[in-house]
Amino acid sequence: MDDTTLQVYSVVFVAITVVLVYTARYFQARRWRQRQLDGMKRIPQWITQSIESSRPLHLSFGNAGVGGDNTPVALAEAEFFHQVVRRAESCDMSPVVSLSAPTSLPLGQDVLRRAWLKGGALSRAQWYPPDLAYASAISALMADDEPAAHIMAGSFGAELALMLDSAARRGQPSLAVSDRLDGQAVAFAQADHVLIGEELFAAPGSSSQDGGGHGDAAVLDVWRALIISGATILLMLEFSKRLPLLSWPLVAIGVAILLLLGIFTVWRR
Amino acid sequence: MGRAGLAGIVAFAVGLTTVLSLLLGNNPALFGDQPGSEELARRLALPGDVLLRLLVIVIALSIVIGIVNLLYIHIGRLTRGKFYSAVLLASFAFTIFWLTVNRGDTSLLEAVQVPIESALAALLFLSLALGGARVMQKRADIWGLLFVAVVLSVLLGSLPLAELAPVRAFSAWLLAVPVSAGARAILLGIALGTIVVGVRAVLGLDRSYRG
DSSP states (O other), X not given: OOHHHHHHHHHHHHHHHHHHHHHHHXXXXXXXXXXXXXXXXXXXXXXXXXXHHXXXXXXXXXXXOTTSTTHHHHHHHXXXXXXXXXXXXXXXXXXXXXXXXXXXXXXXXXXXXXXXXXXXXXXXXXXXXXXXXXXXXHHHHHHHHOOSEEEEEEEOOTTHHHHHHHHHHTTOOEEEEESSHHHHHHHHHHOSEEOOTTHHHHHHHHTOOOXXXXXXXXXXXXXXXXXXXXXXXXXXXXXXXXXXXXXXXXXXXXXXXXXXXXXXXXXXX | OOHHHHXXXXXXXHHHHHHHHHXXXXXXXXXXXXXXXXHHHHHHHHHHHHHHHHHHHHHHHXXXXXXXXXXXXXXXXXXXXXXXXXXXXXXXXXXXXXXXXXXXXXXXXXXXXXXXXXXXHHHHHHHHHHHHHHHHHHOOSHHHHHHHHHHHHHHHHTSOOGGGXXXXXXXXXXXXXXXXXXXXXXXXXXXXXXXXXXXXXXXXXXXXXXX
16 A cells, blocks of 8 residues: 555544544434443542542553553543543542653643642652663552552553562552553463553543543444454355355345344344 | 733744744845845744744753752651652662762762663563553454554564565555554644644743733
């Protein structure tokens, strides 16, 4: 595919996404039942524990920062953390927001300014140098502040293992998700609860009553369904070329069965 | 118009300009073989270049803000009697002093920072091994079992023993087909999320513009 075709496809793809976002927000996605994210179920309980024990929640962006490749990750997690901080507002201690990308420091402070209405929490947004230095600083924070729980959603590498291990040794529960594959694998192995892949972006909608957040999650689901359907059809077509026993009607029936299975799975959720 | 509306308009204008500039700029083929198409493509790329350069300057400045934040936090902790904060502040002051006296000397970095990071990297390996061992405690289900089985297969497959040739072949297949497919699926999901959130930000629908 040459550059021009790629650019045209990109423009078309972005334009369709714009239309979908506006459409979903127009209807406020009220009738759309968002998928349940298993990893999110414990968050209300952690907020209650934080309020009862006067211990802060720890929210971590990792290395997600504004200006880099993971800007959308930082924005999505800022929205997610906003919802969590709003719910934890009855706690005596404001949540600690840690990050290792300096450009997300204003974002972290903004989350605390908007959501922690008691004020005086801006110094709870803390920057530490990235990677291993960040992991060791967070391990120290776990000992000093004794957070009620850790929500690590952003950009992490293998250094996430040090932080999650430290949290596990102190009996502090954790939820982790990363936009990097190494961090995601570590999160799956070591975190108490985990989100995977695009759930990183669906989390804000799942934790809010805001129709806009639900709308974004709905757009994600629509794109996902389209891509899965397209991949399934292409796969069956490829098979039909290689296997002479498969004919067009059989391919169509196979695709229909797979799509029905997909719809049934979504409906069951 | 409120401050939020203005912020949204600025975000929309800057976002749209950058997107269009990056998509349409520096590609004369988009405008056919007409005369002046190269100049048009170059001009279209200019706003994107300028805005991205501004971004680099902002990122550089934000590092200074990060360091100030770090010092502020640890001075606050020092007043609460946190010993490690005193170590951090003393190290910071000594490093600044060292760099001022011995301009360009990286021996402090090589003698302190590199060994400490190496030690942490070794510790990271232990944490990863321990985490792998704990998977079945945390996830005693089919997915946890599958995770452990795949990890063991790949580890065994990496051993240079002739007896393990079938395991090595199985491990190579695992990495080439299911692991690769799973990794692509995760990355595809993240890419979709990135586009949706990016569109939301460019359209000024993000919460951070709402004042």
